[in-house]
Amino acid sequence: MFTKLLIANRGEIACRVIKTARKMGIATVAIYSDADRNALHVRMADEAVRIGPPPANQSYIVIDKVMAAIRETGAQAVHPGYGFLSENPKFAKALQVEGVAFVGPPVKAIEAMGDKITSKKIAQEAGVSTVPGYMGLIADADEAIRISGEIGYPVMIKASAGGGGKGMRIAWKEDEVREGFQSSKNEAANSFGDDRIFIEKFVTQPRHIEIQVLCDTHGNAVYLGERECSIQRRNQKVIEEAPSPFLDAETRKAMGEQACTLAKAVGYASAGTVEFIVDGARNFYFLEMNTRLQVEHPVTELITGIDLVEQMIRVANGEPLSITQDDIKLNGWAMESRLYAEDPYRGFLPSIGRLSRYRPPAEEADATRAVRNDTGVFEGGEISMFYDPMIAKLCTWAPTRAAAIDEMRRALDGFEVEGIGHNLPFLSAVMDHPKFVSGDITTAFIAEEYPDGFEGVTLPAEDLRRLAAVAAAMHRVSEIRRTRVSGRLGNHERHVGADWVVNLQGESFRLSISADKGGATVVFADGGELRVESDWTPGQPLARLQVDGAPLVLKVGKISGGFRIRSRGADLKVHVRTPRQAELAALMPEKVPADTSRLLLCPMPGLIVKIDVEAGQEVQEGQTLCTVEAMKMENILRAERRGVVARVNAVAGDSLAVDDVIMEFE
Structure with a gap:
């Protein structure tokens, strides 16, 4: 077994990997940017190496810098977590050349499944059910519009190298394709260094259900049940659970077997996830395969009792799986709520700053209940604008779905976070929502139930x-x-x-x-x-x-x-x-808030990417005014009504704070 493991990541997932490595007696190495000098994963690891400035493209995803840290510390293996370099075949190849074990799948599997276009072709050849779409490269917006018309609206515009909701847009008409195509390319280039785009049919009334697979280098493959990930916002998961309240045993078996077939077709070895879109009749279609550990892996661990990080490390060490399909039993129900640094009262826009108070509920587990909190922050720490806004993953387990929801309600009630905007109120609201409680959910849940955004709960x-x-x-x-x-x-x-x-x-x-x-x-x-x-x-x-x-x-x-x-x-x-x-x-007059209707205020701390109008220009309702980038996402700000721009106070490249005035109107 390895004696030293480097974690090529940050935040909660780095802390999560360190916990298992420590349990296995393996020393750990953290890497960190200047923004993460005092981060929790740095404190937890046995060693830590600085790798550069805060932006990820100058630190965490620079392969040469990570390789230098490996050489400096003598790490024998590397766990990439998720995001960053986790699905980068060049990184896996560099490790191979260096003689360092990659705690992930073989390079060819990453290349085949990491590219969404190639992966769909392989899935089709392997007999896996796939969504109709155009798998070729798309040159420009005009071609994207032509292809979308042939497929039939609505369509999903997606980055080939994407993940985590980045570079992804739904388009219902031509104008949305043109705009979404360019934004998707920009986000994909910034997040993954790859701006290739493909388009597929958007399945209406869909559920997002994924199968966890585990494979070794000896030809063994098993599936560990499914996760329901339908509660999404901007194509990014917010609440997950395992198992799904929708699947029956027959569909679960069929999806699991197809997932294993696909994994074997590409010589997969490690933990991986095959994502499916499932319609109301339980027809399922291959969406993509994530060749890494998923954010939501804890719910699978809670219902199976299997430590996926440990299994990944053992597979990377050349060990055969110690479990067979018959050994895997699904026990009880698990919920995961993703705590994000984003303000639900401001359209879920990112929030940064210092955590003046951070007191998660106590972690505990017995035969009837469990509470688990995977986190990478601490009280007094900073939430940076440079990285993903997720603060923690709060998980609960109980024998039934209703009991797991009750445990989550109590855990959310006792979770104290102050100093930044966060989505705890929204998570609590979902746990009490009748449709969620009934299990009658689709990926449109948030858009349908909160069409005007979240404005808080009106209590009975x-x-x-x-x-x-x-x-x-x-x-x-x-x-x-x-x-x-x-x-x-x-x-x-x-x-x-x-x-x-x-x-x-x-x-x-x-x-x-x-x-x-x-x-x-x-x-x-x-x-x-x-x-x-x-x-x-x-x-x-x-x-x-x-x-x-x-x-x-x-x-x-x-x-x-x-x-x-x-x-x-x-x-x-x-x-x-x-x-x-x-x-x-009762006799006191109410204070009237200031009128800001003639101002375009920056809704979040961020970087001005583009200004689309100029002083003196007349704008129409819904017209694009500017684009603001924050936490790796581009946000397009539009005119709320017809008007004339009186003054523009910002230019591309400016960094703005919340409520800074971007432009004024006559």
Whole structure:
């Protein structure tokens, strides 16, 4: 077995590989850019080597620099993680020449399956079901439009060397093909150094279901069930689960066998994933093969008990698989929520900055439940604009799907992240969404259920009532603390009244509190009662409570006259007032936000790639104004209405912060 392993990656996946290597007794080497000098994977590894400036094309994906780190440290094997060099055959060849083991598939398999055009041709020849499309090279936008018309709209424009949603667009008409073709080429060139594009039919009402395969160098191949990855945004997965709530045993077997057939056809050896699009009738079509470890591999590990990273290392060491297809049993259900540094209230645009608070739920596992958090960050660390915005992968396991969802709800409730925009509220909202809970999902779920973006959850009346009772009980505790701190004499409780008015989400609740040593009984004006118990103290950002015996976890912040409470996707300002204060508050005028309708504001920290208009130019609704690049994605900003550009304040190459004014209108 190898004694030293270099991880040619960063972030959570580098940390994940280090954990398994440590368990196997293998020393680890991290590589890092200047932006990652203090990163968690650098701290965890036994050794670390600097490889260059922050941009990935000057550090992590420069083969010569990675090879120099290998030589410097004497690493015998390299695990590439995912992204970066993981599916780069030139890197695998360089390792081969150096005599260093690549913890991944053979070069020929990477070349065959890493190119989406070639892979589809091989899949067809192997008898694997494929989606209709044009597999040849496409010269320009005009040819892309002609091909799209022949295939029939809608079509999917994809980067041949792509992955992770980069270089991918759906087009429903000619104009969208022309625009999407160029953006896809640009993203592909920037992310992968390869701007080749192909086009295929976009299957409507699709589910994205993938099969995990594991192969060795002795001709053995097994499949480890499937993962449902249909909850996607911008073609990037957000929530995954295993198994799929849609597949039956017959379809699972057919997909697994086709996946293994394809793997054997290219001489595959290592862990790999064969992705399929599955329609409502359980017809499945080959999409692509990822010749690497997938981001969502933990859910497969949780339902099979198999450590995929360990298996990859053993295969790279020349060992035969120690398991057969009959050994693989799917046990229970697992969920994965990807925590991204992106603001769901601003169209999921990337967010960067310092993690002023980062407290994930405790990892634990027993026979009835499990919580796992794969992460590469820590409290006080920086989220950089140079890399993928994923912060962590929160996973839960339970014997049933419903129980796994419940575990995920609780884990998300207790996950504390402050300092940046993040998608925790959205993840919580999905876990409570009736369509998701029922398993009735497609890849269009987010677009259909949140067509205008995510604006937070509107809580039902019963939940508001619970929060009102809780807020009143917490406010009482805060008031008692305040009177103690003030140094007033006498019994402090005489200064805290029993009657309160709680306002939240446009609703008002009149109530009174009767407290004792065990908690508080809250009586509403209509005679209803709720019992609130908790050991929460003022200043704690997480409140764990019992309301009539049912657990409730809230994120709590202090605001003037009350609290900011976040719960299950809702972000509420909750005001707790005496009856007289409530009377007076009702007479106060509301503050009107500033008018920014004549400004184009930068929606995220990013780089101006292109300005498409100039001062004095008339623009129409929907017209492209400029392109902003952030975290490896191009974002096109369009005119919201007809108007005339008065002033342009930025040029291509400018780095802007959130809400910087890009241009002004008359």
